[in-house]
Amino acid sequence: MSIYSDDALKLVKDAKRTAETPSLSPYRDDLVRNVLLEMRHLEASLRDILAQREKALPEQVTGLTAAATMHHLALRRSKRCLLAYTRHRVDRILDTLWELGGGSGSSNAALPADLRRNLSSSEADFITGYTGLVSEYRGQFLEVDLGAALVPPRDLFVEVRVLKDCGEVMTENGAVRLVKNSQHYLRRTDVEPFITAGYLKHIE
Amino acid sequence: MLTDSMELDTDDFLLSSDGESTSYFNDDVKALTQSWINERCAPEILPYQEHLVNNLLEMLNAQAENVEAQEPNTPDGAFLLVIYQQEMERIKFVIRSYLRTRLAKIQKYTLHFLQEEEYRGRLSTDELAFAEKFQELLERHFMKSCLEELPAFLQRLDDEIGDISMVNRPELDDAVICRVKEDIGAFQLDDSDETTFMKANNVYILQYKAIRRLLEDNKVDLV
Numbered sequence: 001m002s003i004y005s006d007d008a009l010k011l012v013k014d015a016k017r018t019a020e021t022p023s024l025s026p027y028r029d030d031l032v033r034n035v036l037l038e039m040r041h042l043e044a045s046l047r048d049i050l051a052q053r054e055k056a057l058p059e060q061v062t063g064l065t066a067a068a069t070m071h072h073l074a075l076r077r078s079k080r081c082l083l084a085y086t087r088h089r090v091d092r093i094l095d096t097l098w099e100l101g102g103g104s105g106s107s108n109a110a111l112p113a114d115l116r117r118n119l120s121s122s123e124a125d126f127i128t129g130y131t132g133l134v135s136e137y138r139g140q141f142l143e144v145d146l147g148a149a150l151v152p153p154r155d156l157f158v159e160v161r162v163l164k165d166c167g168e169v170m171t172e173n174g175a176v177r178l179v180k181n182s183q184h185y186l187r188r189t190d191v192e193p194f195i196t197a198g199y200l201k202h203i204e
Numbered sequence: 205m206l207t208d209s210m211e212l213d214t215d216d217f218l219l220s221s222d223g224e225s226t227s228y229f230n231d232d233v234k235a236l237t238q239s240w241i242n243e244r245c246a247p248e249i250l251p252y253q254e255h256l257v258n259n260l261l262e263m264l265n266a267q268a269e270n271v272e273a274q275e276p277n278t279p280d281g282a283f284l285l286v287i288y289q290q291e292m293e294r295i296k297f298v299i300r301s302y303l304r305t306r307l308a309k310i311q312k313y314t315l316h317f318l319q320e321e322e323y324r325g326r327l328s329t330d331e332l333a334f335a336e337k338f339q340e341l342l343e344r345h346f347m348k349s350c351l352e353e354l355p356a357f358l359q360r361l362d363d364e365i366g367d368i369s370m371v372n373r374p375e376l377d378d379a380v381i382c383r384v385k386e387d388i389g390a391f392q393l394d395d396s397d398e399t400t401f402m403k404a405n406n407v408y409i410l411q412y413k414a415i416r417r418l419l420e421d422n423k424v425d426l427v
Contacts, residue, residue: 032349039353076358076363079358082349083370098304120349125344125345137307141261144299144303148300150301153293153294153297155290156286156289156290156293
């Protein structure tokens with residue numbers, strides 16, 4: 001076995017290294033498994049040491065106490081690394097969800113494929129629970145649309161170019177056909193969800 | 205950058221013919237804008253401005269109906285409608301950003317806010333429900349990701365080792381910039397024996413915890 005807590009440190013480094021990457025990195029299930037395995041070994045030897053200490057000679061007690069403390073601290077450190085890794089990913093996932101418009105009633109299927117691929121199963125469950133929670137809260141404030149972009153509104157109308165066919169879209173002033181490559185001058189609030197989802201591009 | 209585009213002094217643009225309700229509307233906009241700035245600058249969560257938010261939402265709905273009912277037949281009338289709608293969008297933005305700022309803090313310090321009575325009281329009913337369910341989701345996720353495989357003595361999420369707690373707390377030592385709203389007189393900053401004479405309209409850079417109570421009493425604004 002490698003040095004204690006080596007893999008735990010790798011997890012933290014992975015989190016730090018990928019903190020600036022545009023999308024979430026793959027879940028390091030292998031490392032997490034290793035750390036958990038190592039922690040089980042550590043715990044077993046901790047119990048051994050404590051048992052020995054019970055019946056040890058007085059001159060051996062100090063050494064065994066030190067060994068027990070070391071094992072205990074190693075366990076705590078690994079736990080901290082595991083949680084830091086998990087929490088770091090949670091924060092990144094939350095950021096991404098809000099960038100996509102607060103996961104507006106969407107399921108995991110609406111997530112970008114490269115994100116979905118890199119999730120652990122527990123993370124996928126977390127997202128499902130979270131989007132449900134957010135849409136519940138948002139329901140109290142439908143008028144202000146909490147999922148909309150947090151950019152101060154400058155213009156009521158914006159010029160947009162269609163990147164992907166959207167078919168017919170209802171706006172406040174009637175239906176508009178959004179065909180690929182066409183340009184339109186439309187109400188910002190009508191088209192913002194499409195801009196966030198990447199169907200339309202806002203032309204400055 | 206944000207404040208530049210947020211000219212909310214638009215008294216003349218309101219449709220309401222009733223002078224009294226017009227000024228009432230605008231006071232709320234100003235008050236919420238300041239609450240929003242305070243919320244964005246303060247490291248901890250501030251008391252929820254339920255009254256302001258609800259008033260403004262109500263007013264937005266009334267204004268939306270008002271706008272819909274208008275059928276302008278002159279270019280000027282149509283232009284005015286655009287301005288009304290633009291103003292509504294700006295107010296919606298402030299409310300949205302205010303609520304989202306609070307949600308972000310709740311997500312960051314969930315457990316701490318839930319444990320402290322004072323913070324619980326600062327959240328709206330919906331926010332409190334959000335915080336509780338968010339904490340539940342987090343705990344379940346941590347449990348399933350790793351904790352459930354660990355021995356019981358390592359499964360807690362609120363350990364304290366020495367002085368370091370696992371529970372994330374707002375940094376009350378952070379520096380903030382504040383403007384004094386009324387003469388306060390000699391004011392003692394937390395950790396020093398010196399007193400500072402705080403006069404209306406003076407601007408200070410101080411540790412947040414020093415002016416925390418002044419902010420609560422509405423004697424300073426954060427900027």
